[in-house]
Amino acid sequence: MDLKERVRESINSLDLPVKCLLGYLNGKHSPELRLQMLPGSTVIDEDYAGNKTETYAMEVIMAGPDEGLINETLGKIAELLADHDYIVTSKDDSFDFSGVEVASFPHPILADAQGDVTYVFDFKVTVDTYKKG
Numbered sequence: 001m002d003l004k005e006r007v008r009e010s011i012n013s014l015d016l017p018v019k020c021l022l023g024y025l026n027g028k029h030s031p032e033l034r035l036q037m038l039p040g041s042t043v044i045d046e047d048y049a050g051n052k053t054e055t056y057a058m059e060v061i062m063a064g065p066d067e068g069l070i071n072e073t074l075g076k077i078a079e080l081l082a083d084h085d086y087i088v089t090s091k092d093d094s095f096d097f098s099g100v101e102v103a104s105f106p107h108p109i110l111a112d113a114q115g116d117v118t119y120v121f122d123f124k125v126t127v128d129t130y131k132k133g
Helices: 003-012 067-082
Strands: 020-022 032-037 042-046 052-064 096-102 107-111 117-129
Touching: 003 020, 003 032, 003 052, 003 067, 003 117, 052 067, 067 096, 067 117
Parallel strands: 020 032
Antiparallel strands: 032 052, 042 052, 052 117, 096 117, 107 117
């Protein structure tokens, strides 16, 4: 399923000071912006054919020395995802987008001794997936 790639692509369509990458922060860049799919998708509904409606927990995380830049960047992303017209489309037909729910707004989770701060916000994406064959 190409869900996380399509969400990252939509984030990178914004005019942001840094590109969003997939995976965990690695500290190789500053500032650093990442999209992570969190473990534990939830099956909301499944039919006898194996088609499912599922919710995936995701988070956007950003670290760097400039809290203002982080807040501005994550604010733009949160605004994009919270828009009622937001949609992503699978390029490999692995899902149909149903909706997104912003679960938290950007908030700090860490400040280190070098002066970098880390902010995060969570959201849930609901999609329909279809059993192949």
